[in-house]
Amino acid sequence: MGNFETLEEEVIKKGKCTHCGACISVCPDYNIEWGLDDRPRMDKGKGMCKNCTECYDGCHRVNGHFKSKELDEYLFGRARKVNETLGIYKKIVSARAKDEEILKYAQDGGIATAIAIYLLEKNEVDGVITTGKTEGNGNWKPKPIIARDKRELLSASGSKYYIAPILMKLKDGVIDMELDRLAIIGLPCQIRSARYLQMIEADLAPAITVTIGLFCTKNYEYDKLSALIRANGINMKDVNKMDVSGGKFHIYSNSNDITVSLKEMEDIVPAFCSDCEDYAAEFADISVGSNGSTKGWSTVIIRTDKGLQLFTELEEKGYIEIKNMDNLEVVVSNSEKKRQKTLNFQN
Template sequence: MLSTIALDTQVLRPGLCTGCGACQGLCPYWGGVDGRTVCFFDCERSDGRCQRFCPRMPTDLGALRKRFFPEETILPEIGPFRGLYLTRAADESIRSKAQHGGSVTALVELALKEGFLDAAVLTRSQGGLNPQGVLAVTAEEVRACSGSSFQVPPTLAALNKALQEDRYHSIGVVGTPCKTLAVYKMRANPLPENDNHAGNIGMVFGLFCGWGLDWDGLNALAEKHAGPVSHMDIPPSKYHSLELRTEGETVSVDLDEVTPLVRSGCHYCADMTAEFADLSIGGARSPEGWDVDKGWNQVIVRSQRGEQLLNLARERGVLEFKDAMEGGLEKLRKASQGKKRTAVRNLRTLTGRTEDLGYLNPSAALFEDL
């Protein structure tokens, strides 16, 4: 049996918490304050949804993969794989407010219109700052969530609330790798006697992610360099910067000033491409360079349902497509493998034992060559 104490001793205290919100909105005990997960009261339960859903509690990733994806589609570095594409929203009004190509906004909007979904849990922010999880049911509400934030809100608290209300029966979820893993743990229905209505989760859209930043630290950094921010982005590594856009001007902040703000839990994440998802989306990389790439997305198709939606987006002209760059998949696999190696190294340092990979231990065989 799990213990609720374990969530505190195994996740919060060692600095593994991702702030995803999977433990929030389920009971009065767990909540969030400015990106921090907080246990408000001691709980004597020996087990519960909070531990079962947490992406940093031990998880048999191999078994979870096999439950939801055909084994023959799985690539060891990036998970389930049915294809890699470069896409962008055909609607320029979507692209103008998007982080990159606007593919996520266009796909979620299409999924709502065509009945794939009847609601979607998204993240809404103010120019990338002070984000919050919201439930969107209209195209206007989806578009209000365009853009990204490098702060980490407890978005899944909004999902927990929607699931408990049992009002919508095909809810889409957009989230970073830690969040999408938590969603698939929910879908595995680990507590059948305590139904969380996870059957109402319709599709999952994963976001490529390197790391998230401390909530207060990023607010202070933005105020120091730019004041009110309308947009923020991190260009490819050769630029070594965080871009803050304000009043038509773009301010570049050296990453040496940004990286100390990386959340502790992100140092132990072994997933760059959101391997548990129907579709995973990130910024494009091609020989055309950043000025072109920042207007496009890379999209990994992981499931049959994800493939159906992407094909429909092509058929309806909702997305524009271009050929992925030669060798693009191998570069993606290499970068993802690099993040896994870093996570394994950091977990071994944290536990003090080479064979102890912390929350990855039930899945250690997946990482034995790292």
């Protein structure tokens, strides 16, 4: 039991907050906002806290709240076996979008964007909560968005290497925009938070219709990442793409391309990534990454019945093409490595 003050003490001030934005959405009185210091803060101007405990109860990072085993049972009807390193799933394939426009802007095989476009075009969701880019000079700074059409999804595609509090958009979508069916594309920690809201039957949770998770080893503090890029002579507005491969961080820009060793970037990884054991977005309907597939293709892990139905439709209706995975072992190995690094993995 707690209120926002307790949440601040137990999660936010301890650097455990994963910036999911869920507490903002679950507060019935609009008391919480995303602060300029990049963390949730009490917005005293908008109302008075009624100590209702919703923000505390809805935070997946409060000690003892999120339990992988319970969530496995809730989503898949059973706990995972010890050898199910990637979490429970039905099928793993390599896939890519068929639409050239998607492939032009996508990070890898454009599967995340293709799924989202399909959901909107077939009217299976009303909007897609995901991560867009801030306009102007800081245009790689991630920002939460609700995409409503293909154009918005294309401009959001590609990986931004920091995190935005996307679940604060849940309230905007459901209450302000009156959208009943929302897909979520997010990092493993964002998918965990969304699933946690479903498991505790938070008021807004029924609107979460489909979850698409991205693989994630780690993330980088935006201000420090952009300082590093500028120090290498590249203006942020000239950056075309960032990517991680072969133990290196690659930045492609209009002026020149640079490569930085991931070891050199260790000190700009946010504190909250240090105890994260989820590499392959283990609780999404469908998880997508690049690891294990050839360049330009995505590795796709289909986990739930809903995910399987959706993915089959995408293939049948010609949105995507599929082939066998090139290297499943490397995905399993990366997942194992991430879990081993985590000290407080909850079973």
